[in-house]
Amino acid sequence: MGYTDQRFNVNLSILFTELPLLERPAAAAAAGFTAVELWWPWIETPTPDRRELDALKKALDDAGTQLVGLNFYAGQLPGPDRGALSVPGEESERFRANIEVAADFAASVDCKALNALYGNRVDGVDPAVQDELALENLVLAARAADRIGAILLIEALNKPESPRYPLVSAPAAVAVVDKVNAATGLGNAKFLLDLYHLSMNGEDLPEVIENYTAKTGHVQIADNPGRGAPGTGDLDLEGLLDRLRKAGYEGWVGLEYKAGDRPSAESFEWLPRSQRAAN
């Protein structure tokens, strides 16, 4: 048990961001990793030029890295936004325009998990209206994911850092997972269980693992406080990952932490090099 048994991947939207996007896959590979994940890399546009998509695919292929998770377009993230799909008007339209583009890109690199951030509450808009729009858009996203044999992830964030995001607990995110599956009948919507966000919310992590592992499609980690590498905070991440494994989780564990005051390549000392390549 312990870190030895896990399949780690590196989040290239939070680690290696000191490098241009197209250099990050090779940097992760040089650090010993074979799997990576990304937030939507083109925050200004849900529909980048074909050449940009091809260049990213080439960078992933040339580095020998497998993309194992991709966020749909989520507005300005990093930035004030936390998704677009529940935000009426232009942002929802941008999310819709992104669905097939993101799914086709994921298919082109054999990526099997698409993460759909829900979006912030908007002043003056009835939350029920936002939730209705969200369900419509999530159903479209789940169908697109299904078309390419992928799962659709729904993530809980943390309230202190995302005060306008409505899914700030595991039960809230899982309730949306259940609604999407009930609406599509596809069963491919899953919970993205991020131990950092949930611990920031003060949730009982062993209880969350016990209750929701069966509905979990992806896991992400960072230590708390600080969102740094394992060992920089107080979380028993090794013990929590053991619990997840015992509860039946065999999927990816995304390293979604900040390197801090050092180059990203120096932030993996907690994980022996021999355990970085996915098996």
Ligand SMILES: O=C(O)C(=O)CO
């Ligand atoms: O914004 C974040 O913190 C995320 O985890 C996005 O996936």
